[in-house]
Amino acid sequence: MNDQELKSEYDQNGFIVVKNFLNNQELNDLTSHLDHYIREVVPGLDKEAAFYEDPNDPSTLKQLNRMSSDPFFEKYSSHSKWKNLAESLIGEEAHCEFPEWFNKPPNTNHPTPAHQDNYYFNLAPPNVLTMWLALDNVDDENGCLRYVPGSHLKGKRPHSVGKVLGFSQGINDFSEEDEASEVKTHMKPGDLAVHHGWTIHRAMPNQSKTRSRRAFAMVYKGKSCLRDEKLYQEYLQQCQDQHAELADM
Numbered sequence: 152m153n154d155q156e157l158k159s160e161y162d163q164n165g166f167i168v169v170k171n172f173l174n175n176q177e178l179n180d181l182t183s184h185l186d187h188y189i190r191e192v193v194p195g196l197d198k199e200a201a202f203y204e205d206p207n208d209p210s211t212l213k214q215l216n217r218m219s220s221d222p223f224f225e226k227y228s229s230h231s232k233w234k235n236l237a238e239s240l241i242g243e244e245a246h247c248e249f250p251e252w253f254n255k256p257p258n259t260n261h262p263t264p265a266h267q268d269n270y271y272f273n274l275a276p277p278n279v280l281t282m283w284l285a286l287d288n289v290d291d292e293n294g295c296l297r298y299v300p301g302s303h304l305k306g307k308r309p310h311s312v313g314k315v316l317g318f319s320q321g322i323n324d325f326s327e328e329d330e331a332s333e334v335k336t337h338m339k340p341g342d343l344a345v346h347h348g349w350t351i352h353r354a355m356p357n358q359s360k361t362r363s364r365r366a367f368a369m370v371y372k373g374k375s376c377l378r379d380e381k382l383y384q385e386y387l388q389q390c391q392d393q394h395a396e397l398a399d400m
């Protein structure tokens with residue numbers, strides 16, 4: 152598919168999947184830097200930047216936020232292959248503040264609640280998207296992403312604070328109708344899913360005993376996006392409250 156066809160699918164469904172977005176060499180380059188970062192840098196990060204399923208077990212690392220403190224990843228966020236696709240889909244100049252990394256380690260039981268990313272970002276106009284690159288084979292068993300097609304055209308849905316660290320809020324009126332229309336994205340390492348800031352998505356827990364479900368992600372925001380500071384500060388407060396509550400459990 153060319154960029155125009157991808158954009159037309161993105162505009163209609165609110166998400167696209169690009170098979171083999173990275174070739175083997177590009178993927179190896181990225182994964183070797185990720186391995187190095189996880190081995191050398193992550194052990195020294197504070198608990199806002201690295202989330203563990205079990206804080207006493209490093210093998211349960213599940214999420215890395217704000218990876219731009221590392222020179223490789225700071226530069227990677229303006230990688231032309233990613234930025235060009237993001238700008239073509241958004242329709243204007245866009246930039247990424249920091250890369251992120253998501254995992255569902257084997258033998259863990261955390262779902263990704265149904266949510267809309269722009270509920271967290273609070274940007275208007277909502278010219279924002281998330282690019283999510285599979286680093287493992289991703290399928291029903293290990294918790295593939297599930298999208299509600301067209302949901303980006305229907306605006307914001309109500310969310311409430313939940314108990315999944317890293318996903319402070321989930322949609323509280325997720326319906327049977329939403330579930331019936333969901334599309335599951337089965338992916339291979341190097342495949343890319345891209346979703347709009349209002350697209351409803353979620354993922355089931357990883358039910359595999361042996362396979363992880365790792366992904367590298369970058370959020371691109373259009374030049375014209377402005378953040379609603381009041382709503383954003385409320386969101387940050389809710390994250391802090393959730394962290395305090397989970398620490399007490």
Ligand SMILES: O=C(O)CCC(=O)C(=O)O
Pocket residue numbers: 253254263268281283352353354366368
């Ligand atoms: O990796 C996941 O399960 C969720 C990722 C996600 O919600 C996102 O990148 O917007």
